[in-house]
Amino acid sequence: MLKKTQARTCIECGLPYDHPNFSYHAGRVQNGPAYWSERGLLCSHACSTAHFEKRVKAGDPMTEPASNPLEQDWS
């Protein structure tokens, strides 16, 4: 796997993962993020939508659910 220096921030707006405005699954940080793609984390439904639309315009739409990036081995 490629070595990434990917921080745990929203890939659309850069909001840190531990920010109070970050959307967690079922509203609990213990449950992990509510939104993400295989590119990284998304803080909210708005950023998820923006990311999806950007991908469609770029001709690279998300076609399959991505696995939770926090459960992947980034090392």
Ligand SMILES: [Zn+2]
């Ligand atoms: Zn965001």
